[in-house]
Amino acid sequence: MTTLIVGGGWSGLAAAVRLCQQGRQVHLIESARQLGGRARSIDWHGLEVDNGQHLLIGAYRRTLALLADLDQSPDSLFDRLPLSLTVHDPAYPPLQLNAGRLLPWPLSLVWRVLADNGWQVSRQLARLALQARRFNPHQDISVQQWLKNQRQSDRLIRQLWQPLCLATLNTPIETASAALFARVLTDTFRRRSDSDLLIPRRPLGQVLPESAARYIRQHGGQISLQIRGRELLVENGRVHGLVTNKGAQIEADEIILATPPGVSRQLLATHQSLPEPSHHAIATVYLQYSSAMRLSAPITGLSGTIAQWLFDRSDLRPGLVAVVISGPGYHEKLSKAALIDIIAREITPHLPAQRGTLSDALVIREKKATFACTVDIQQQRPNNRTEITGLWLAGDYVTNPYPATLEGAVINGEQTASQLIAEAAVSR
Numbered sequence: 001m002t003t004l005i006v007g008g009g010w011s012g013l014a015a016a017v018r019l020c021q022q023g024r025q026v027h028l029i030e031s032a033r034q035l036g037g038r039a040r041s042i043d044w045h046g047l048e049v050d051n052g053q054h055l056l057i058g059a060y061r062r063t064l065a066l067l068a069d070l071d072q073s074p075d076s077l078f079d080r081l082p083l084s085l086t087v088h089d090p091a092y093p094p095l096q097l098n099a100g101r102l103l104p105w106p107l108s109l110v111w112r113v114l115a116d117n118g119w120q121v122s123r124q125l126a127r128l129a130l131q132a133r134r135f136n137p138h139q140d141i142s143v144q145q146w147l148k149n150q151r152q153s154d155r156l157i158r159q160l161w162q163p164l165c166l167a168t169l170n171t172p173i174e175t176a177s178a179a180l181f182a183r184v185l186t187d188t189f190r191r192r193s194d195s196d197l198l199i200p201r202r203p204l205g206q207v208l209p210e211s212a213a214r215y216i217r218q219h220g221g222q223i224s225l226q227i228r229g230r231e232l233l234v235e236n237g238r239v240h241g242l243v244t245n246k247g248a249q250i251e252a253d254e255i256i257l258a259t260p261p262g263v264s265r266q267l268l269a270t271h272q273s274l275p276e277p278s279h280h281a282i283a284t285v286y287l288q289y290s291s292a293m294r295l296s297a298p299i300t301g302l303s304g305t306i307a308q309w310l311f312d313r314s315d316l317r318p319g320l321v322a323v324v325i326s327g328p329g330y331h332e333k334l335s336k337a338a339l340i341d342i343i344a345r346e347i348t349p350h351l352p353a354q355r356g357t358l359s360d361a362l363v364i365r366e367k368k369a370t371f372a373c374t375v376d377i378q379q380q381r382p383n384n385r386t387e388i389t390g391l392w393l394a395g396d397y398v399t400n401p402y403p404a405t406l407e408g409a410v411i412n413g414e415q416t417a418s419q420l421i422a423e424a425a426v427s428r
């Protein structure tokens with residue numbers, strides 16, 4: 001029996017690979033011209049860049065295990081860096097977060113925070129780390145309220161928590177879920193290796209989509225690009241196929257919708273109601289300076305500016321910088337030219353003197369980059385099991401402990417695949 005997977009993002013691909021591994025036949029349809037979904041590569045004057053600068057962390061266990069199963073060595077795919085971040089703000093001294101190496105974990109982190117930022121900052125960080133582990137997820141509040149309750153200073157809120165909350169939840173602290181943020185903080189700092197930063201060394205399309213597609217085809221699976229699922233065929237509470245945008249009917253007794261939440265909602269509309277999440281955008285601005293230009297660190301944080309994180313991407317092309325702006329804001333109203341102009345000025349103090357002139361720039365705006373991780377979001381995320389027999393949900397939005405991330409997408413793809421197999425075994 002063939003399982004039809006709708007959507008070739010990281011979740012759909014993870015589901016397809018795991019089903020193939022169990023000897024199942026799969027057919028994956030994807031509406032776009034390429035696989036990868038919200039984590040894909042695009043062509044920029046002959047250079048393959050990502051639709052947004054993605055960052056993974058050492059705690060992404062399922063993603064790293066999936067890549068290893070596809071014979072993709074994480075060492076060849078990522079620059080794995082021990083946590084080392086400096087956040088610059090025009091109003092305050094730089095704030096530093098370093099994992100340290102000399103002492104056992106988490107003492108090394110505590111020691112480095114103390115040495116780099118002083119007693120006041122260390123005390124507040126320690127308090128929040130402790131409270132994050134104790135947070136009751138059933139009594140969610142906004143991150144801002146939680147930070148105030150935990151007596152975090154205005155400086156720490158602005159220079160550390162707001163940028164980290166935007167980077168991880170893509171939601172401003174005023175509306176972001178403290179339960180989710182606390183969970184992310186706890187998991188990221190559980191072990192030293194969990195806090196490692198993994199920067200893709202290759203375009204994202206080459207990280208998972210290419211190897212997953214190869215694996216699926218080698219195992220007899222079929223991948224059809226530029227085919228959009230338009231309507232589900234359901235009879236007596238059981239799915240039996242799908243009609244595509246081309247009017248073709250694909251028969252299938254098992255279907256996984258690994259589509260973004262809005263699309264899954266639409267496809268299911270006449271059968272089951274799914275919550276409608278709101279979304280936030282992420283903008284990525286690539287700036288090309290002279291080939292000799294290098295940033296002083298692979299990643300630099302900024303607060304109090306539109307630009308939030310700078311990535312040195314000279315590995316892709318010498319002199320290339322990626323600037324990330326997460327969440328909603330005034331920048332969304334700016335024209336691309338105005339945004340490039342402002343960002344280039346904002347980051348100038350953080351570039352070396354020999355940067356040369358800005359010779360090229362690219363703005364990529366992903367309007368529905370992620371669902372908004374607002375208060376009580378965890379109670380609203382749907383289960384992967386639908387009310388229709390044979391029909392399953394995957395994708396980053398389906399319930400799991402994480403915000404919209406690659407790891408959440410992979411977890412849900414794999415989980416759905418294993419539940420589908422387990423159920424099929426029982427009903428046989």
Ligand SMILES: Cc1cc2nc3c(=O)[nH]c(=O)nc-3n(C[C@H](O)[C@H](O)[C@H](O)COP(=O)(O)OP(=O)(O)OC[C@H]3O[C@@H](n4cnc5c(N)ncnc54)[C@H](O)[C@@H]3O)c2cc1C
Nearest residue numbers: 007009010011031037038052054055229395396404405406
């Ligand atoms: C700019 C940006 C930066 C990000 N940065 C990070 C980061 O640093 N770290 C991190 O962990 N995560 C990051 N994310 C989030 C991460 O990319 C997503 O959580 C993840 O890619 C979601 O995967 P998915 O498979 O669930 O969904 P998607 O990637 O959205 O995949 C769904 C697929 O379904 C296809 N589709 C839609 N409708 C249909 C249809 N009717 N029929 C067939 N196919 C259809 C779509 O084309 C798409 O390929 C970022 C996202 C963006 C946009």
